[in-house]
Every structure is written in structure tokens, then in C-alpha cells.
Amino acid sequence: MNTLTLISSQVVSMVPAAAVCPAAPPGAQTHVDSILGYVLWGVAILMFLGVVVGIGGLVAGRVIGMPHASKAAIGGLVMVFIAVIAYFVLPSILDTMMGSGCVVTP
Numbered sequence: 001m002n003t004l005t006l007i008s009s010q011v012v013s014m015v016p017a018a019a020v021c022p023a024a025p026p027g028a029q030t031h032v033d034s035i036l037g038y039v040l041w042g043v044a045i046l047m048f049l050g051v052v053v054g055i056g057g058l059v060a061g062r063v064i065g066m067p068h069a070s071k072a073a074i075g076g077l078v079m080v081f082i083a084v085i086a087y088f089v090l091p092s093i094l095d096t097m098m099g100s101g102c103v104v105t106p
Contacts, residue, residue: 021102043087050080 024032057073060066 019102019104021100047080047084047087050076050083054080 054073054077057076058070061068061070061073
């Protein structure tokens, strides 16, 4: 190890680590909350409509005697239920991965 490397490692160890935390501008949080609320309600309404359309397609396929329509409706219902599970599970996974959002710089 040469002298320059030794000196630079000592200087870096003497500088305290600074945490950089992103923050929204003042007054922006209320707008972000309202937009996020609209998006969440919109997604929930679309999921409800997907269930209604899937059940309608299933019933129509059984009544009319079209098994391929019933199979497609069942596939649509399965996809809606997978999306609902992801809707509840993915935000907690992302929160765990992102942590507090602060970046520590050496």
C-alpha cells in the first residue's frame, strides 16, 4: 500500500457520512395525495368492472351454450384475481425494498 492510498483512506474515514433524503416541495404533498387517491379508486373500480364482466361472460357462455366464451371469462376472472393480489402485495414489497429513501454518501 503506498502513502497516497493510506492518506486518502484516512481522510475519507474522517469525513462523516451524509444522508441525502429526497423530499417533496412544500405544498406538493396534498396534490400528490389527491392524485394517488384518484388512481387507487380508479384501479379498484376497474377491478370491480373486470369481475362483473367476467361473471357476465361466464353466465352468457353457459346460457348460450358457448364453452369457449365461458373458458375466456374464467381466464379473465383469474387474471383479475391475480391483479387484486398483486395490488395488495406489491406496495409492501416496494416499501421494503426502497426503505426510507435516504442515500448515505461517504
